[in-house]
Amino acid sequence: MSDTDFFDADEKAFIDGFLEKGYAIVPLQERERLDAVRARMYERAMKQLGPSGAKRPSLDAFFDHTERFVPVAKLNDFRLGVIEGLNKDALLRPALFKMARRHIEWAIGSEIAMQRTVNLSIQLPKDKSSLLPLHSDVWSGNSPYELVLWTPLVDCFKTKSMYVLERPESETIFREFSKYKEFDAEKLYRQIKPKLVWLTVPYGHAVLFTHSLLHGNRVNEEKTTRWTFNVRLKGLLTPYGVKEMGESFLPITVRPATRIGFEAVTLKK
Ligand SMILES: [Fe+2]
Numbered sequence: 001m002s003d004t005d006f007f008d009a010d011e012k013a014f015i016d017g018f019l020e021k022g023y024a025i026v027p028l029q030e031r032e033r034l035d036a037v038r039a040r041m042y043e044r045a046m047k048q049l050g051p052s053g054a055k056r057p058s059l060d061a062f063f064d065h066t067e068r069f070v071p072v073a074k075l076n077d078f079r080l081g082v083i084e085g086l087n088k089d090a091l092l093r094p095a096l097f098k099m100a101r102r103h104i105e106w107a108i109g110s111e112i113a114m115q116r117t118v119n120l121s122i123q124l125p126k127d128k129s130s131l132l133p134l135h136s137d138v139w140s141g142n143s144p145y146e147l148v149l150w151t152p153l154v155d156c157f158k159t160k161s162m163y164v165l166e167r168p169e170s171e172t173i174f175r176e177f178s179k180y181k182e183f184d185a186e187k188l189y190r191q192i193k194p195k196l197v198w199l200t201v202p203y204g205h206a207v208l209f210t211h212s213l214l215h216g217n218r219v220n221e222e223k224t225t226r227w228t229f230n231v232r233l234k235g236l237l238t239p240y241g242v243k244e245m246g247e248s249f250l251p252i253t254v255r256p257a258t259r260i261g262f263e264a265v266t267l268k269k
Pocket residue numbers: 135136137211215
């Protein structure tokens with residue numbers, strides 16, 4: 001499809017790996033940006049919790065053991081309050097993008113559209129209320145050209161992380177889908193469980209994955225809380241799905257040739 005001689009060796013190795021599996025776990029650049037995001041998140045969370053009279057937990061204690069400070073019944077309101085505040089922070093999206101930029105550009109290209117809002121997921125240990133059953137986002141009309149950037153604020157492993165079904169296995173399921181059409185998500189999960197890969201993502205790393213892969217999460221059976229951001233990215237000029245340009249996506253890195261071309265075409269009309 002392309003002449004791979006045009007890629008550098010490390011870029012080519014990344015591309016081959018991504019094509020093979022449908023995802024990559026990448027180290028973040030400028031780690032201090034992540035520490036700063038985490039600190040701002042902590043301040044936002046403390047504000048959201050209000051004056052409790054109790055001593056403020058340390059940053060690590062708060063992120064690891066959020067269940068000690070936020071009851072499950074209040075978790076969703078708490079989460080929405082925190083992320084609404086953070087989405088007003090003009091630094092969040094650029095920080096998430098820049099930390100993973102090298103690999104985003106290797107996977108997508110240099111002209112990017114990014115989802116307008118960043119989503120936050122908080123999974124308390126043993127909490128059954130914030131689960132994401134097995135799915136592919138393409139089933140709900142999202143563009144297969146989109147990738148998800150999944151950035152944890154804590155170490156993620158085993159059930160505190162997410163799982164994927166790698167590309168060849170996901171594609172086998174799609175090809176044989178008529179076999180599974182009577183299955184609900186749980187039954188399909190049990191069927192493919194032995195082939196699922198649970199992603200080990202230490203703090204300071206992120207996952208880039210195509211949401212066409214089958215993926216999801218389960219009850220967090222580990223002892224600490226999961227905090228993760230997710231945001232979608234795609235090539236600016238690739239086809240859009242139910243999440244449209246302007247509505248869900250905004251251009252973030254437009255090059256002059258595209259801008260001049262777009263303006264020339266628009267002027268002609
Ligand atoms: Fe998804």
